[in-house]
Amino acid sequence: MSFLERPQMQLASGGRMRLTHGPIDVIVTAEGPAEAMDKALMRARDGFAPILTELSAELPRLRAPTGPAPKGIVARRMQSAADLFAPAFVTPMAAVAGSVADHLLAAMLTPGHGLTRAHVNNGGDIALYTRAAPLRLAICEDPVTRAPGARALIGPQDGIGGVATSGWRGRSHSRGIADAVTVLARDAALADVAATLIANAVDLPDHPAVTRQRACDLAPDSDLGPRLVTTDVGPLTPDDITTALGAGRALAQDYIASGLIRAACLALAGTRIALGQQIETKELRNA
Template identity: 45%
Template sequence: MNAQRTQLADGRWHFQHGPMDIIIGASGSPASVEMAHADAWKRFTGILDELVQELAVLRRPVRGACPLRGPIARRMWHACQPYQSRFITPMAAVAGAVAQELVACYAKSGVTRAWINNGGDIALHLAPSQSVRIGLYANLARLDLDEIRDGIRTDGQFEVASVLPVRGVATSGWRGRSFSLGIADSVTVLARTASEADAAATIIANAVDVADARIVRRPACELKDDTDLGSRPVTVDVPPLEPALVEQALRAGLRRAHELRAAGLIWSAALVCQNQITTTGNTALGLLENRRIDMQVGSVFA
């Protein structure tokens, strides 16, 4: 199927091609924004074929020197490279890396801000004095048809201003569209770039874990033939756990998040598991339900 695009009623664009499902918003001078949208669409139409050409290598663990050629593929590899002592493949950063490639089309005079939301992994362009407000939806399990019809109420919100060293937001968790080794409902990471946020969210979500026989795990290859995780056991069901176990799992993830923050790999993180939440302490996450938001992230979009 060829790449498709649709302009939404509020002026945002929806780009779709294979697994890429992207919502784009931008503001600024109409002529500049229109030109940026045209550039983004032109770039988007070739991305899937570009990645498929190197897919076999992208599914291999990150080791040694980068063997990839394409700019997005290389960005994926470099975002994951800090974690090569653990098992990670460049695919852990694919959604964020694609969003980051497209947001570059909006970094031009006349575009005051733009966001590329690739299934919950977001790249931002913010001119000086600009900001975006992002809503966090933490747990897909409680989403029902009534809420979808009446409007999703976020669990919290945070603002990313141009003065912050943050241009990427990503979320990972066992309920998302990608596999996880941990039990977090969602881990949302703010970082310098979308690809770096994507890789870090994967690593932190994997660390939110606890040993308990009630947690159901299955080899990834039994769930998806072409997975890059091979036979590694991934989480498929987490029953209600005692609060102490949930707290233990969150503490393990928070330790990993603090390690990444100390290494300069992330700006902040919010970790959610079974109605408990913890943060690195420098996130602007708050319960501001009545404020207008520009986009949402969390389990429902990850």
């Protein structure tokens, strides 16, 4: 779909709606009284309409790590999330999916909204709200079989409003070798940036089993420019896996200690580790 075409909306039963425009494809879900659900979905639709046009107008700035403050509301969310992780190299684009999800959820949750639960899924990066039963999410899935590797249980009092996943097999390029890193945080924009940086940290620099290329050679407009990104990961030894996951775990622990995130799950070559009481894996519970 051309960026110049109009945003599209598809309503489904059960308080669900799909919104698409260019590369943005989100699923919006609302739970509660019928009237509250209908109004919340329409607010999300209205909030969605200008997003791609506004972001496209500021792309050069959003692909740079520094510069003047962005103008659009979603762009400002992106910049604010990236700024919290300074001095690490990261551009606002690391928060784009999460920021879009946060923006649409905020549109749904106006004062007196009446919803019991709501979530906006933007390609796996999710903004969520619950004041009823906890939300149960399958996370950190196997990138080949798509089997879930862990489960997150998010309650109303957990202070978690966003979940995001990153890895070298994902939609965006990664500088690390994690198959998947899922992060739970205050909002989806924060989770999005943190997942990107933790996935970058799960790495084995100069390892012969890891193939890399310059990001700009794979995508000329990449915000990573000439930095090397992972294109393939060969067989790894148990020690390799432990070393790479250990580096990512250390960064995730720092982010938890500083309050940037609440929990994380890291996966590499069939091994997963969990940090935070909201996440449970088959191999390790509540690490």
